[in-house]
Amino acid sequence: MLAALLFLAMAATDPAAAPAPYEVIRAGDRAKTCEVLLQEVNGLNAELQAEQTRQAEAMNDSVKDQMGAMRGGGAVASSLASLVPFGGQALSMAREAQASAAQRKMADQMTAFAQDAMALQPMYQRLDYLMDLYNSKAC
Numbered sequence: 001m002l003a004a005l006l007f008l009a010m011a012a013t014d015p016a017a018a019p020a021p022y023e024v025i026r027a028g029d030r031a032k033t034c035e036v037l038l039q040e041v042n043g044l045n046a047e048l049q050a051e052q053t054r055q056a057e058a059m060n061d062s063v064k065d066q067m068g069a070m071r072g073g074g075a076v077a078s079s080l081a082s083l084v085p086f087g088g089q090a091l092s093m094a095r096e097a098q099a100s101a102a103q104r105k106m107a108d109q110m111t112a113f114a115q116d117a118m119a120l121q122p123m124y125q126r127l128d129y130l131m132d133l134y135n136s137k138a139c
Contacts, residue, residue, distance in 0.1 A: 022122035024129055034139030041130050048123055059113050066106040 032040070 022126070024122055024125045029130070029133060032133070034134065034137055037130055037134045037137070037139070041127065041134060044123060044127050044130070048120060048127065051120060055113060055116055059109075062106065062109045062113075066102045066109075
């Protein structure tokens with residue numbers, strides 16, 4: 001009985017509750033003055049540009065890291081591998097495994113980047129909506 005009550009109490013106070021959805025259209029938007037609309041449009045635009053820049057830099061860093069990982073070891077590793085029987089074959093296999101792991105990691109990161117970009121869609125919709133309001137007021 002006590003266990004059931006504890007379970008119900010924990011379920012009722014879920015700390016991982018989902019955040020509220022982004023509101024594209026908000027109460028009072030139509031009543032905003034041209035100046036207020038302009039401020040919000042410019043602020044939202046700056047926020048979106050900053051996020052796009054951050055995402056582009058993260059993607060560039062990821063690509064650079066992955067390309068470096070796919071290149072594998074340099075001349076020293078090749079020289080050492082030539083001294084060991086079947087060393088060249090072992091080095092080749094190790095480089096292939098490293099490249100494969102780097103490709104998987106890059107694919108995962110690209111999926112994450114795409115999800116981040118999709119998460120911005122409601123903000124773009126809000127920006128479009130606010131621009132339409134601004135233009136309809138003949139500001």
